[in-house]
Amino acid sequence: MKKVLILLIAAINFGCSLNNSSGRVSFGRLVCEYEESPLLVEEQTPRFGWQLHSTENGFGQTAYELEILDIKGNTVWLSGKIQSDESQHIPYTGKDQLGAGEQYQWRVRIWDNNDKSTSWSEKSFFRIAPDKKQLNALWIGAIKREDSNLPGGRNYHNVPDSSEKGQLWRETDPLSRRSIYLRKSFKAQKRIEDAIIYISGLGHYELSLNGKKIGNDQYNPLWSDYDKTVYYNAYDLTEGVKKGDNTVGVLLGNGFYNEQGGRYKKMQVSFGPPTLFLKISITYTDGTKEEIISDKNWKYSPSPIVFNSMYGGEDYDARLEQPGWDTPGFDDSQWLPVVVDNAPNGELKPQTSTPVREMEYFSIKESMKAGESYVLDMGQNLSGYPAFTVKGKRGDKIRLTVAERINDDGSINQTQSGGPYYYEYTLKGESEETWQPRFSYYGFRYIQVDGAKLSESEDNRDIPVIKAIKSCFVYNSAEPAGSFHSSNEIFNNAHNLIVNAIKSNMQAVFTDCPHREKLGWLEEVHLNGPGLYYN
Structure with missing residues (x-):
């Protein structure tokens, strides 16, 4: 009995030794083509x-093994033990080509300096982009380009309204620059194993499923030269699509795809009216598949965004809202059938770069009165837009004008950043209302509020009351590559100024400024390149 007990204890100790050897290291940041899942x-x-994390000094990798599995857990490829200390850019070398549009799992284990292997890492995921044959949806919208009367070419810079070129832009069909809602209802008949959506809404879009916004990106897809490249995005809808009735909704805005001007104008170039490409691929647990694509069977309606321009701002009339428009059971009998348009000239390609998002927020640092207006110092110059909560009567209208500078009398000044640029909001008059722009941004520190007062003010006018307001700092969500801190606060503050300037210009492309031009001149990247690498 003693011999058995001794052997048992020895076996336990030996097993613990192996487990401790494996437990000395943990895996982090499992990436495929630089991205996690x-x-x-x-x-x-x-x-x-x-990445490898170990508590032991001198720990090192001497070999690795990779495994790729399909979504059901079956092994697709096993690399075998590879003698190498490399842990980045390790290619798939299997004989069989991975399936377009298919999702896979993968994991890794390594051997240490003593040739002891770790346990397998946690599984990570990746999905191969669909091929061109699988991207079989149609481009739809409210009006075709050929019916929009849009001027051709790109030679429309600082065009006066009174000029011959300006007259061309005044004669475009108003529907060609109108933000629209689009919706489609569908029924999922069985239990769902996997659901993925591919979408390109030009210029930019906001996607929802069954009344819930999908994703937290801004200005998707990232803008491009639409005659050369058109990007599309993907979202996993496995948890969102339910058995039974579903509705997908899309809100479209203009972006740089359709910059027709209005208010301040830097350039006027249109590749076409707002348009949508969308495909949902559903795989059921029994292995059968179903597709929902954008086609002639969709419907559209004008949205409450009555004006949107990258150079002019955005106006929203809350009285035009249609509650439940993107949910099953909504009465869309008054909506209109979409038209099918030709695809943009550019090649449809997956967007693989990091998206633009709301990254930071700033509240009021100081408020002041300038005549009948309130001017808010938000304490930080940034690229983005204000977001606010207001209460007032139906039909009341407030205007927010943003700027980097203020005049001697305290009012805002856009002379160096391009104006007029502002946001207007018309209230629906139902309790408190919260809003923020969706398809336009500007560089600013100050917000001038006209037609409303602050909740803490002693203003006796019968006008809407701003209950809360903040500045949303919007820039590309790429992770910082480095940091800087010293014992000298002047150096620290200078570095912060530089980094914030970089952030303000990190959009779809690296721009020259976040207001007057917003364009991707190449010298900015050339001159700032070394600094960008380290920040």
Whole structure:
């Protein structure tokens, strides 16, 4: 009995020794093509990478093994033990090509300096982008380009309204620059194993499913030269699509795809009216598949966004809201059938770069009165827009004008940043209302409020009351590459100024400024390149 007990204790100790050896290291940041769990991998031979974390000095990797599995857990490829200390850009070298549009799992284990292996890492995921045959949806909208009377070409810079070129833009069909809602209802008949959506809404879009916004990105897809490239995005809808009735809704805005001017104008270029490409691929647990695509069977309606321009701002009339428009059971009998348009000239490609998002927020640092207006110092110059909560009567209208500078009398000054640029909001008059722009941004520190008062003010006018307001700092969500801190606050503050300037100009492209031009002149990247690498 003693011998058995001794052997048992020895076995336990030996097992613990192995487990401790494996437990000395943990895996972090499992990436495929530089991203964690990407949904749009273009490469048919994707590359993988991982980070190792160990509490032991001198710990090192001497070999690795990669495994790729299908969504059901079946092994697709096993690399075998590879003698190497490399942990980045490790390519898939299997004989079989990975399936377009298919999702896979992968994991890794490594061997240490003593040739002892770790346990397998947690599984990560990736999905191969669909091929062109699978992207079989149609481009739809409210009006075709050929019916919009849009001027052709790109030679429309600082065009006066009174000029011959200006007259061309005044003669475009108003529907061609109108923000629209689009919706489609569908029924999922069985239990769902996987659901993925591919979408490109030009210029930009906001996507919802069954009344819930999908994703937290801004200005998707990232803008491009639409005659060369058109990007699309992907979202996993597996948890969102339910058995039974579903409705997908899309809100479209103009962006740089359809910059027709209005208020301040830097340039006027249109590749066409707002348009949508969308495909939902559903795989049921029994292996059968179903597709929902944008086609002639969709409907549209004008949205409450009555004006949106990258150079002019955005206006919203809350009285035009249609509660439940993107949910099953909504009465869309008054909506209109969409038209099917030609695809943009550019090649449809997956957006693989990081998206633009709301990254930071700033509240009022100081408020002051300038005549009948309130001017708010938000304490930080940034690119983005204000978001606010207001209460007032139906039909009341407030205007928010943003700027980097103020005049001697305290009012805002846009002379160096391009104006007029502002946001207007018309109240629906139902309790408190919260709003923020969706399709336009500007560089600013100050917000001038006209037609409303602050809740803490002693203003006796019968006008709407701003209950809360903040500045939303909107920039590309790429992770910082480095940081800087010293014992000298002058250096620290100078570095913060530089980093915030970089952030303000990190949009779809690296721009020259976040207001007057917002364009991707190449010298900005050339001159700032070394600094960008380290920040």
